[in-house]
Amino acid sequence: xxxxxxxxxxxxxxxxxxIILFSFHIFxxxxxxxxxxxxxxxxxxxxxxxxxxxxxMKTVSLILPVNYIYMAAxxxxxxxxxxxxxxLFNVPLLTHAFGHVDLPILGDTALxxxxxxxxxxxxxxxGVTMTIIQTIGEDE
Numbered sequence: 240x241x242x243x244x245x246x247x248x249x250x251x252x253x254x255x256x257x258i259i260l261f262s263f264h265i266f267x268x269x270x271x272x273x274x275x276x277x278x279x280x281x282x283x284x285x286x287x288x289x290x291x292x293x294x295x296m297k298t299v300s301l302i303l304p305v306n307y308i309y310m311a312a313x314x315x316x317x318x319x320x321x322x323x324x325x326x327l328f329n330v331p332l333l334t335h336a337f338g339h340v341d342l343p344i345l346g347d348t349a350l351x352x353x354x355x356x357x358x359x360x361x362x363x364x365x366g367v368t369m370t371i372i373q374t375i376g377e378d379e
Contacts, residue, residue, distance in 0.1 A: 244293060251293035258286040269357055276357035280364025287365075288372055296376055307369040314362025321356040 262282035269275025291299050325334040335353040342348050 248293045251289055255286050255290055258282055258289070262286065266357065266361060267354075270351060270353060276360030277364055279357075280361040281368070283361070283365050284368035284372075287369060291372070291376070296373065305369075307366040307373065309366075311363050311366025311370065314359040314364075314366060316359070318356050318359030318363060321352050321359065324352070 259282075262279045265274035265282060266276060266279030269279070287299065287303065290302070321335070322333045325332060325336075328336075333356075335351055335356065337349060337351040337353075340348050340350055
């Protein structure tokens with residue numbers, strides 16, 4: 240039986256865009272306010288789950304052909320690499336470096352290695368969460 244999910248699917252397309260934008264805002268604001276990779280990853284996972292609810296898992300896997308296990312492994316390498324990278328400079332574990340760069344359009348921009356760490360956490364959270372959801376939702 241074919242269901243009519245036109246309202247849910249249309250609303251999901253709009254809400255998905257808003258959630259993803261808010262997720263990026265939370266991710267980049269994580270150094271100075273509450274948020275960061277973990278909360279941004281949860282928001283992104285929630286948006287993908289909403290997409291799976293509105294459409295089906297096969298359609299979402301065609302839209303986002305991502306192997307979430309590899310995503311989690313890549314995030315773990317980023318987070319672990321930046322955490323342990325401090326040991327190469329003979330400083331305590333998880334010590335992050337930062338600096339200011341004058342970019343042509345953006346002007347004076349602060350660059351932090353903590354952003355790479357947060358990106359790793361973001362990828363791990365999205366990868367693990369979506370792997371769990373896809374495993375639970377399989378038809379087999």
